[in-house]
Amino acid sequence: MCANYRPSTPEALKSFPLPPPDFAYGEAYPGSVVPIVTNFAPRQWVPASFGLVPGWARDAKIVRSTYNARSETLAEKPSFRDAWQRGQLCIIPAEVLYEPCYETGKAVRWAIRRQDGRPMGIAGLWERRAGEVGEVGEGGAAVWSMTMLTINADGHPLMQRFHKPEDEKRSVVILPDAAWGEWLRAKSEGAARALLQGFDAAGLVAEAAPR
Structure with a gap:
């Protein structure tokens, strides 16, 4: 699970073969507007809302419960089913993920990042309301929206350390650099699911980052 992260900076995204984002954003929580690249x-x-807004939703308040999506049930859950069946895949660039660690007996915010400092490409799904590509709607609300996909992390050396002891351990899907293009080009459910794997723990670093 991930409800708080810091998007990669425009400077870091200049290394990718796309024009860097031309809009402002900061530390993200459900409902924040953040950069994504879609297929x-x-x-x-x-600019996309952190939390997917399905076409049938009456308003954007649904983002409070749609910012993460369990990969095992994507084809079943009404909030994500249409985006998954249509193959609406995206990548969410993150500099830092924040997760709670309870190893001291209480929740302490930890920061997780790549050891090499490069952006983490999080696998996600997107949705888009009627409007132009890249448009921000009335009141600053994003026309685009997204959710981060998660997998079980019970056996992951790092990601299993987070969240309450009694909770199932979950992790967002951090795509290896070489898989970014594969994810956006995936044309079948099987091809997409093959990329929903845990990131090598040796390539990640984590430390306490209390507020």
């Missing part, structure tokens, strides 16, 4: 042509960074 919708043309490829570009677009």
Whole structure:
């Protein structure tokens, strides 16, 4: 699970073969507007709400419960089923993920990042309300929205350390650099699911980061 992260900076995203984002964003929580790149042509960074807003939703309040999606039930859950069946895949660039660690007996916020400092490409699904590509709607609400996909992390050396002891251990899917293109080009459910794997723990670092 991930309800708080810091998107990669525009400077870090300049290394990718896309024009960098031309909109402002900061530390993200459900409802925040953040950059994503989708498999919708043309490829570009677009402003999306952190939390997927399905077409049938009456308002954007649903993002409080749709910012993460369990990969095992994507084809069943009404909030994510249509986006998954349509193959609406995206990548969410993150500099830091924040998760609670209870090893001291109480919740302490920890920061997780790549050891090499490169952006983490989080696998996600996107949705888009009627509007132009890259548009921000009334009141600053994003036309695009997204959710981060999660997998079981019971056996992951690092990600199993987070969340309450009695909770199932979950992790967002951090795509290896070489898999970014594969994810956006995936044309079948099988091809997409093959990429929903845990990231090598040796490539990640984590430390306490209390507020």
